[in-house]
Amino acid sequence: MDWRQVRVAAVQHQADDIEALLWSEGALSVTLTPRDAPELLEPGPGETPLWQTLTVTALFGDDVDTDAVAGHLGARGLLCSADDLEDRVWEREWLRYFRPMRFGRKLWVSPTGFEVPDPGATVVWLDPGLAFGTGTHPTTALCLDWLDANLESGACVIDYGCGSGVLGVAAALLGAERVVCIDNDPQALDATYANAARNGIEVERGLPDQQLPEADVVLANILAGPLIELRPKLCGAVRAGGSVVLSGIKSDQGPVLRDAYASDLDALEATEREGWLRLTGRRRA
Ligand SMILES: C[S@@+](CC[C@H](N)C(=O)[O-])C[C@H]1O[C@@H](n2cnc3c(N)ncnc32)[C@H](O)[C@@H]1O
Known part of the structure; x- marks a missing residue:
């Protein structure tokens, strides 16, 4: 028709x-x-x-x-x-814009039904849904690049503001032993559950009032305002020497975020992509 x-x-x-x-x-x-x-x-x-x-x-x-x-x-x-x-076949139209994508050396995010052209790849199988996070947005891509390059197997990871769960699922597939995904939107927690199941893994999920474990890595791709508000919580949840990875920061907001986190984090480093910044640092002892 x-x-x-x-x-x-x-x-x-x-x-x-x-x-x-x-x-x-x-x-x-x-x-x-x-x-x-x-x-x-x-x-x-x-x-x-x-x-x-x-x-x-x-x-x-x-x-x-x-x-x-x-x-x-x-x-x-x-x-x-x-x-x-x-x-057209409307159910598959989004595939015109969403193809397997590589992050760093070995991490891929791919819609189901595609072949990833790297037999050694770690693949997050993920179809776009209602919750944010497929890897096409630079803020997500910056976090996926970081995970590929830095995540140590056995780590405990918190994905704060998990959306689709893409970061938490990637962390689990890259060898994290425990992954806790938090979001203030229950729909995001449902999406995270479904995406984890599609990848054959389980992650813990909860609303922001959930008790957080002491983590080796806290990832938060939210926005500058909430990142500043959440600073005590995010830094309080990571062990001394552990990593905090912040994304969702517009390039011109970098200095404000750096100032906000400078007393909690050492070795602050900013990486830019398409007008967005990732800020990483290590929790001071
Ligand atoms: C930009 S999306 C990031 C999704 C995914 N982690 C990614 O990197 O693509 C931000 C997510 O944070 C959630 N969020 C925003 N403010 C929050 C808050 N104060 N506490 C918990 N989650 C929040 C939103 O509901 C949304 O799912």
Whole structure:
């Protein structure tokens, strides 16, 4: 079956009305995407913030006269367009953008069903889902690179802000003996459970009120604000001489994070990738 779509340019306060109108015209799905708007980084669980400027896209079956739908919207002064959409295997569309990726020397993240071109690889099998973390984002990639280069087998690892669990699962597959994954979003903990199971391993999971073990490594890919707030907890959970790996820091936030962690960590090192920083250090005795 072929599909039709109508795309409408909107500003934030128009979005609800446009969406309601598109549903009333028979839309099968309505999607909101940003238009020349800055990234909305990491809303809290249950929060649904919206961009200032966006595109509202509605999908219709080929039995709907989408030129008429666009006409109704145009009559309200809205800028919109209608066009046809060729049918595709939509369930596999994301594969166009997500292929096996290598981190460091031997760590790979791959969608299921692909062949990883390295027989000695450690592979995290992972399909994109609702929780953040596939390795395509530089903040995740920076942590995966660190794990590949630095993780010692037998380590106890905390993945704080685990999202999909990609870092915790990678740590377990690279030889960590104990992995504790924490997130304030229960959906992320479900995703972590499913992704660990898909890789044939188990990790411990919990909300932030969970008691943390003394770890050799604490990884936290969150954002600068929460990383500063969480400093006592993250540094308190790692043994003296153990590693703290912080990611989700914009390059211009490096100095603030460095200052915040300088009294807890030795040997602070920053690594940059595509405008994002990873900050690592060793817990002072
Ligand atoms: C950018 S994602 C990182 C996911 C994954 N660890 C990765 O590296 O791709 C950040 C995750 O931290 C969680 N998070 C944000 N603030 C948090 C907090 N204060 N306590 C625990 N988890 C938090 C979010 O729900 C989200 O799943």
